[in-house]
Amino acid sequence: MSAMPAAPGRTGGDEGSRKESLPARALRALVTQRLVLLVTLLVGLLVVMKLLENGGYLVAPYSSDYLAASLIDAVALGMLALAELVVIVSGRGGIDLSVGSMVSLSGMVFGFAIGEWGWPLLPAVLFAVLAGGALGAINGFFVSALGFPPLITTLATYYAYSSIALVINSSSPISTPAIQELTWLTQTVELPLFGQYVPDFPMGLFLFAIPIVVLLWLNVTRGTFGRQLYAIGTNDTAARYAGVPVGSVRFRAYLTSGLICGLVAVVTVSQFASARPDAGTTGNGMALPAITIAVLGGVAITGGVGRVIGVVVATVLVVWLNAGILLSFEGSEGSQYQLLALGGVLIFAAILNGFATRRYGGTS
Amino acid sequence: MTMLTEQSPAPEPPSPRRRPLDALRSRITGQEFVLFGVIALLWTTLGLATDTFIDTGTLSNLAYVVAPIALIGIGMTVVIVGGGIDVSVGSAVTVVTVILAKLVRDQGVSFPVAILVAVGVGGLLGLMNGLLISFGRVHAIIITFGTLNVFRFIALRIFDSEQVAGVPDTLGFLGGGQAGETWHIPHAFLLMLVLAAATWWYMRNTAGGRHFYAMGGDRTAARLAGVKVRRREVLAYVLTGVLVGLAAAVIIGSGGLIGQNVGVGLELQVIAAVVIGGTSIMGGRGTVLGTVLGALLVGTVASGVTILHWPSQLTSLFVGVFILIAVGTDVLRERSRRRA
Numbered sequence: 162m163s164a165m166p167a168a169p170g171r172t173g174g175d176e177g178s179r180k181e182s183l184p185a186r187a188l189r190a191l192v193t194q195r196l197v198l199l200v201t202l203l204v205g206l207l208v209v210m211k212l213l214e215n216g217g218y219l220v221a222p223y224s225s226d227y228l229a230a231s232l233i234d235a236v237a238l239g240m241l242a243l244a245e246l247v248v249i250v251s252g253r254g255g256i257d258l259s260v261g262s263m264v265s266l267s268g269m270v271f272g273f274a275i276g277e278w279g280w281p282l283l284p285a286v287l288f289a290v291l292a293g294g295a296l297g298a299i300n301g302f303f304v305s306a307l308g309f310p311p312l313i314t315t316l317a318t319y320y321a322y323s324s325i326a327l328v329i330n331s332s333s334p335i336s337t338p339a340i341q342e343l344t345w346l347t348q349t350v351e352l353p354l355f356g357q358y359v360p361d362f363p364m365g366l367f368l369f370a371i372p373i374v375v376l377l378w379l380n381v382t383r384g385t386f387g388r389q390l391y392a393i394g395t396n397d398t399a400a401r402y403a404g405v406p407v408g409s410v411r412f413r414a415y416l417t418s419g420l421i422c423g424l425v426a427v428v429t430v431s432q433f434a435s436a437r438p439d440a441g442t443t444g445n446g447m448a449l450p451a452i453t454i455a456v457l458g459g460v461a462i463t464g465g466v467g468r469v470i471g472v473v474v475a476t477v478l479v480v481w482l483n484a485g486i487l488l489s490f491e492g493s494e495g496s497q498y499q500l501l502a503l504g505g506v507l508i509f510a511a512i513l514n515g516f517a518t519r520r521y522g523g524t525s
Numbered sequence: 526m527t528m529l530t531e532q533s534p535a536p537e538p539p540s541p542r543r544r545p546l547d548a549l550r551s552r553i554t555g556q557e558f559v560l561f562g563v564i565a566l567l568w569t570t571l572g573l574a575t576d577t578f579i580d581t582g583t584l585s586n587l588a589y590v591v592a593p594i595a596l597i598g599i600g601m602t603v604v605i606v607g608g609g610i611d612v613s614v615g616s617a618v619t620v621v622t623v624i625l626a627k628l629v630r631d632q633g634v635s636f637p638v639a640i641l642v643a644v645g646v647g648g649l650l651g652l653m654n655g656l657l658i659s660f661g662r663v664h665a666i667i668i669t670f671g672t673l674n675v676f677r678f679i680a681l682r683i684f685d686s687e688q689v690a691g692v693p694d695t696l697g698f699l700g701g702g703q704a705g706e707t708w709h710i711p712h713a714f715l716l717m718l719v720l721a722a723a724t725w726w727y728m729r730n731t732a733g734g735r736h737f738y739a740m741g742g743d744r745t746a747a748r749l750a751g752v753k754v755r756r757r758e759v760l761a762y763v764l765t766g767v768l769v770g771l772a773a774a775v776i777i778g779s780g781g782l783i784g785q786n787v788g789v790g791l792e793l794q795v796i797a798a799v800v801i802g803g804t805s806i807m808g809g810r811g812t813v814l815g816t817v818l819g820a821l822l823v824g825t826v827a828s829g830v831t832i833l834h835w836p837s838q839l840t841s842l843f844v845g846v847f848i849l850i851a852v853g854t855d856v857l858r859e860r861s862r863r864r865a
Contacts, residue, residue: 254807256666258793303849310806312610312666313852316793321845327838446790453670462664497681504674511668512661519662 192517195459198510199474206478210485219488229360230349231484232477233432236365237264237425239476240373241451242458244418246472247377248311249455251414252394252464258315259300260422261441261448262323267293268426269326272335272436279339290423296322297419301412319448326438336435343431365428373421378469390414394465453507454479459514479503555858556803556851560818564825571829578832581709589701591824592713593618593772597791598798598816599717599724600651600765605799606728607761608741608808609658609665614769614795616676617650618788621773623680626689626783629696636695643770650676651766655759673792684785692780699771700778713775717817720768725813737761741808797844798823801851805859822847 181189190197210223221227241260248257271289274280280288300318303309346368349361381387389410392400401407422441430436441447458475460467482502487495571578578584597614604611621643628634628642650672657668697704699713706712728734736757739747748754776787802819804811826847827840 307853308856309849309852313800313806313848316796316800317845317848317852319793319845320797320841320848324838324841324845328836328842331836332838449670449673453674456667456670462667493686497678500674500681501678504671504678507674508657508661508663508668508671511663511671512657515662 189521192513193521195471195510195514196468196474198513199458199471199478202506203474203478203481206482206485210488213485213489220491221488223485223488224360226360227488228481228484229362231480232366233347233349233363234483235476235480236347236363236370237428237432237447238450238454238480239370239473240421240425240428241447242454242472242476243373243377243469244421245448245451245455246458246460246467246469247381247390247414247417249452249460249462250390250394250464250467251411253311253397253411255304255311255394255411255414255464256315256452256462257300257415257418258312258448259296259319259322260418260425260451261446262319262321262326263293263296263419263422264426264429264441264447265326265438266296266322266329266426267423268430268436268440269329269335269438271423271426271430272340273330275343276335276337276340276436282343286424286427289426290420293423293426294416294420297416297422298412300419301415304415305408305411319442323439323442326442330438332438334435334437340430340436341434344434346431347428365432369424369428373424374469374473377417381469386410386413391465396465450479450503453503457507457510479506482506556854557812557815557818559854560802560815560822564818564822567822567825567829571825571832575832578829583828583832585706585709585711586701587824587828588714589705589711589775589778590827591820592711592717593775594791594794594798594823595721595817595820596713596717596768596772596775597765597795598802598820599721599813600761600768601795601799602802602804602811602813602816603724603728603737604665604761604765605796605804605806606741606808606811607737607758608744609758609761610796610806611654611669611762611765612666612792612796613650613654613669613673613676614765615788615791615793616673616680617647617766617769618773618776618791619680619785620650620676620683621647621770622776622783622787623683623689625696625773625777626692626780627683629777629780630689630692633693634695636698639696640771640774643774644767645770647766647768647770647773648763649766651763651769652759654766655762658762659755659758680788681785688785689783690781692777692783694779696774696777697779699775700780702779705778713778716771716775720771721813721817728813733757738809741810743809794823794844797848801847803851803855805855819851 191201192198210219213219214223241264244260245257248255267289270292271285274285274288275282296318300311300315303314303318304311345364347363347365349363381390389400389405392403392405393407393410397407425447426440429440433440454475455467455472456462457479458467458472460472483499486498486502489495490498568578597618601611601614624646625639625643629639634642654665654669654672657663657672658665661668694700694702694704699705699716701711701713707715728737736747736752739750739752740754740757744754773788777783798820799811799816800806800819801822802811802815802817804815823844826843827837830837830840830843
């Protein structure tokens, strides 16, 4: 009966906007929470692949052993995506196109140290990471101290670094026995204690990827640097008035990217058993997939938004999607469909993100 | 940004005596003067240091190599001035190139049909970018990173896991061989010059052209002032796509072998040429003339490195340094302008 004016909290028509039904809430979470979307896609992918496997459409089983072993591809990709996360979050058009050539160049440095000069492993790794850090510092100097646009700065250093990486050893790779012995860094291993119950995971996951993820997560969510990073990414001017050392924080973002690239260089060198001068720049290079995964993981290209866990899940999603695609096709067709999948998923996620922002106002 | 309307009667300059240089100075920006100077300096140095640079063969090859980059650069300038970017042009070139190569070889289509197909397919790819960007309302760099992958997928499917060998010289008129030049000037380079001049005039002197600058300067303000922002945006990407089609025709040229890596990384070269030419990556500033000069500078460096017998990989190092110098002068100019 409409005789009484609708009492607040009762059957009012606009009540639905405050208290949604369960399906509506689920939909809202799906489109506004990137993590929910990614996990849903990941579960969907596993279900579909299992169905395909049972139907006999795959050339090899999509088993947990296969999935675990394929995670070796996630090591380099995920670490670079995290590097992009830090840089993109720092705002003012932050982006790093030079990651691929930083990997190439610090990989050559690593190759010289361990392969030609006969350094022990640890100092050589440290040297490679420092080399990457120096290259990242150059990017950071131009962007933060001189105010160059990041896209162009890193495009320029992409050219410069990749050129130096090629010239430094006359375009030939370094592949001495000392380097070929390094493959244990990335091979799959059986875990101690409960190793017989779970599949064998690649060593690189534990040596490189997981420590970096944990370190970065702690740094970004629990440390001053992280808070300042998100502050300058959200609003440069406001952060400056709030006393944040904007230039220094932004510089450290690019420095971090370089340091991570130095470590990724160690991974790629041991993976290929050779320090290749074009390791990070062949084809479309490493920067494009890394940026794609960062954006897929919910990093806003405008800065200030992005979570480590989102990027990690996005990496796993893309790697297992690629692994599944490889099994679905014979020959080289699979690697072509991987491109379609990567591009399609990126565009889909970006448009969905924009839709969610307008429909629900804000996304996480 | 004083010329926002088409027919605004330009007030006479206060000085009664106009020196001939003034007319030039008002049309050419500082960056373009600098680029002219640097290119002239490089040519003189290379001419004096070697006896093979100032040579019709070398120079016409230089002009032919520069043409596709500058052609796409024209469209890229419009896109970037309007506040966008297109990193998918390299993959788009791959798509158009493989379609053209197969058409010319297997169907034996004629020159005009091939050009029409090139322009049509290129325009379609550009339209796809433009619609996704302007109606999906997503940042241009993300959409074009996505379409970069999708276009490459399309191209590789058409390649069907092998190269296209034995392409006839149907498109030789635009190619780098004898059939492609008149008085040692490649037709591709002339085509690029004509299109660059037309676009330069359009961007400077028409309302439609000025709208791109308005959009790149402040998108919301431009929309409120009545600029049909979305239509302009789509137009810019379609123009780039059409030019990508022409560039693909130039790259096929006299035919031969078309490998699967054609066009890979071209987007970075194009963006480098645009930026060296003085276009601001933030939008709102830049000229097509600068882009052509930027492409010419990059081409000259590559050619010079080859002639001096330096390792060819050094070219990238010089390109990187030139980009940094170009951006540096741009940043400095912008700062002094803001202070003034």
